[in-house]
Amino acid sequence: MRRSLAVAIPLAFALVGCSGGDDADAPDLADLPENDALCLDGDRADRPVIDWIEPAIDLAVDEYGDPEFFEISADRQRVSVIVSVDGVAEQLFYCAAAGYVPATSLGEAQGSTFAPGAVDFDVDTIFDGIDEELDDPEIGDFAIVGDGAGGAAYDASVQSDVGGVLLVRLAGDGTVLGAQAQ
Structure with missing residues (x-):
């Protein structure tokens, strides 16, 4: 199953070999405006905003300490982060300069999780395999x-x-591992 909580949710920039980022660059909740439009009021990028993943991870770590992540997803306007907190799944959205959407509860937390340090993909090459394989x-x-x-x-x-x-399932360097129709 692609996303264990996909039914319950509305629809890092992580450097290879490390996770998280420079704490000086981490977003601070006190400095970010709350976005009442679920981050859907901003411009749409041509591709998913994967360069916002690292700040979104930092935001979740700032909010929860050392969370276990269920899913981090980036579309063309925002990054969604779903974490497990005391047996409850919580989701927050990060939308860069447009701010963030405070966490909301999604109910009981169930499914596979990962720590922030497990995120290890190359933002510069992650879509290269897709670009090579598809027109x-x-x-x-x-x-x-x-x-x-x-x-x-x-x-x-x-x-x-x-x-x-x-x-399309991808390796952290952008190699296509497999694909299936949805």
Whole structure:
């Protein structure tokens, strides 16, 4: 299953070999405005805003200390972070200069989790395999989910011009590991 909590949710910049970031660059909740529009009021990027993943992780760590993540996903306007807090799944959104959406409860937390340190993908190459394999792909979102063994797995949804969606499983360097129709 792609996202263990996908039914319950509305629809890092992590450097290879490290996670998190320079604490001086970490967003501070006190400095970010609350976004009442679920971060949907900003401009849409051409591709998922994967460079906002690291600040979103930092925001969740700032909010929760040392959370276990269920999913981190980036679409073209925001990053969604779902964490487990005392047996409850909570979701917050990060939308860079447009602010953040405070956490809301999604109910009981169940499923595979991963720590922030498990996130290890190259933001500069993560979509290279998709670009090589498909003609002019339209990547709708990028997700990081638990792999069932404490690590992270990566996938992207690629939309077709004629309808349909491919779910593409990726290695952290952008190598395509597999694909399936959704």
